Amino acid sequence: MHVTAERSYDVLIGRGLAGELPGLVGAGTRRVLLVHQVAVADAAEGFRSALTAAGFEVHPSPIPDAEGAKTATVAAGCWEQLGLAGFTRDDVVIGLGGGAATDLAGFVAATWLRGVRVIQVPTTLLGMVDAAVGGKTGINTAEGKNLVGAFHSPVGVLCDLDTLATLPAADLAAGLAEVVKCGFIDDPRILELVEADPDAARDPAAPVLRELVERAVATKARVVSADLREADLREILNYGHTFGHAIEHHEQFRWRHGEAVAVGLVFAAELAHLAGRLDADLADRHRRILASLGLPTGYPAGHWDALLTAMRRDKKTRGATLRFVILDGLARPTRLEGPTPELLMAAYAAISSPAAPAGANSANSANSATELP
Numbered sequence: 001m002h003v004t005a006e007r008s009y010d011v012l013i014g015r016g017l018a019g020e021l022p023g024l025v026g027a028g029t030r031r032v033l034l035v036h037q038v039a040v041a042d043a044a045e046g047f048r049s050a051l052t053a054a055g056f057e058v059h060p061s062p063i064p065d066a067e068g069a070k071t072a073t074v075a076a077g078c079w080e081q082l083g084l085a086g087f088t089r090d091d092v093v094i095g096l097g098g099g100a101a102t103d104l105a106g107f108v109a110a111t112w113l114r115g116v117r118v119i120q121v122p123t124t125l126l127g128m129v130d131a132a133v134g135g136k137t138g139i140n141t142a143e144g145k146n147l148v149g150a151f152h153s154p155v156g157v158l159c160d161l162d163t164l165a166t167l168p169a170a171d172l173a174a175g176l177a178e179v180v181k182c183g184f185i186d187d188p189r190i191l192e193l194v195e196a197d198p199d200a201a202r203d204p205a206a207p208v209l210r211e212l213v214e215r216a217v218a219t220k221a222r223v224v225s226a227d228l229r230e231a232d233l234r235e236i237l238n239y240g241h242t243f244g245h246a247i248e249h250h251e252q253f254r255w256r257h258g259e260a261v262a263v264g265l266v267f268a269a270e271l272a273h274l275a276g277r278l279d280a281d282l283a284d285r286h287r288r289i290l291a292s293l294g295l296p297t298g299y300p301a302g303h304w305d306a307l308l309t310a311m312r313r314d315k316k317t318r319g320a321t322l323r324f325v326i327l328d329g330l331a332r333p334t335r336l337e338g339p340t341p342e343l344l345m346a347a348y349a350a351i352s353s354p355a356a357p358a359g360a361n362s363a364n365s366a367n368s369a370t371e372l373p
């Protein structure tokens with residue numbers, strides 16, 4: 001799959017792709033910072049040996065798990081490592097792991113010497129279909145999700161489907177939320193494939209998963225190739241994220257991103273329905289598909305003020321005006337600008353349910369900011 005950005009690059013999707021990495025790093029390079037999650041330490045060791053054998057000086061950089069990596073402190077640790085090792089503009093950063101690792105690695109690469117090359121090697125479904133592609137990089141702050149970052153396109157993306165074999169089922173399901181998002185905004189065939197066999201969609205060895213990855217990457221590649229810097233069209237990739245990011249922040253980043261996006265998609269669908277833009281069946285189709293994948297579709301009542309405060313920091317907000325990506329119909333994304341407080345609260349009421357997020361991280365839900373039964 002090809003992406004057009006400041007420089008064009010390829011997203012390779014397949015199995016057994018590790019051998020492609022030294023070629024992507026390129027002969028003119030001396031040093032490689034290998035930023036990786038501890039969960040993929042074995043894969044990191046394999047890459048380290050292959051790159052060392054190819055003559056590169058490899059600096060492994062293990063990072064904290066999940067959102068714990070997307071902090072200024074962790075980024076500063078990487079900058080220190082780059083400085084001590086004398087990384088120059090010819091050198092390369094590799095991001096290996098889930099979206100949190102690729103977001104951090106991309107941000108470190110974007111900021112080191114005002115920009116060095118980054119190669120993304122996603123090892124979660126979400127990383128493959130979304131985070132590693134498109135050049136959005138960033139970290140969180142105490143005030144919100146992804147508030148600091150840069151657009152910095154990778155020079156290549158390696159999606160080795162073999163790496164998904166070890167991914168926990170709940171993380172795979174979380175990645176499917178972004179795949180389903182692509183289905184609603186752009187490629188309805190995705191929805192048909194999931195509806196035909198939700199269990200196969202959750203099976204990393206099933207052929208349908210590969211097709212889902214290819215279709216979601218195709219949507220993302222087409223959109224970011226047309227609008228890298230989110231001047232207009234790219235906002236459709238943010239479908240479900242205004243409310244989703246607010247949940248992540250309110251839950252102090254203890255929900256998986258994809259789980260929060262799943263609820264955000266249902267919120268956006270209800271908002272569109274209540275605004276008279278989307279019919280009830282299509283709104284409900286969001287719930288049915290996401291629930292069939294074990295994803296949450298509701299959020300407890302009683303947290304509106306905090307969620308609204310978080311939504312005001314969304315990057316799509318202009319001045320005091322909240323802006324939502326909604327659907328006018330299937331694969332017809334558009335925007336809803338400045339919905340009234342009554343409309344927003346009605347959408348919240350429509351998704352406020354006592355149902356616990358089925359895919360929620362059990363370690364996380366114990367610490368949930370909300371009382372989930």
Ligand SMILES: NC(=O)c1ccc[n+]([C@@H]2O[C@H](COP(=O)([O-])OP(=O)(O)OC[C@H]3O[C@@H](n4cnc5c(N)ncnc54)[C@H](O)[C@@H]3O)[C@@H](O)[C@H]2O)c1
Nearest residue numbers: 037039066098099100123124126130131136163166167257
């Ligand atoms: N830049 C973008 O365009 C973009 C797009 C979507 C999401 N994101 C960001 O991506 C992040 C979410 O990504 P994610 O869902 O991949 O979460 P994640 O990076 O936290 O990974 C999920 C979990 O899977 C583990 N893991 C990773 N690969 C594994 C493997 N192969 N086997 C076993 N365990 C593995 C990780 O250690 C982690 O515990 C969020 O921060 C979100 O904001 C960015």
Ligand SMILES: O=C(O)C(=O)C[C@@H](O)[C@H](O)[C@H](O)COP(=O)(O)O
Nearest residue numbers: 130134136145146234237238241315
């Ligand atoms: O690539 C994009 O553009 C997206 O919005 C994809 C989202 O799935 C992703 O979560 C992204 O990181 C959100 O970006 P943000 O600009 O809302 O922080």
Ligand SMILES: [Zn+2]
Nearest residue numbers: 130178257261
């Ligand atoms: Zn997302």
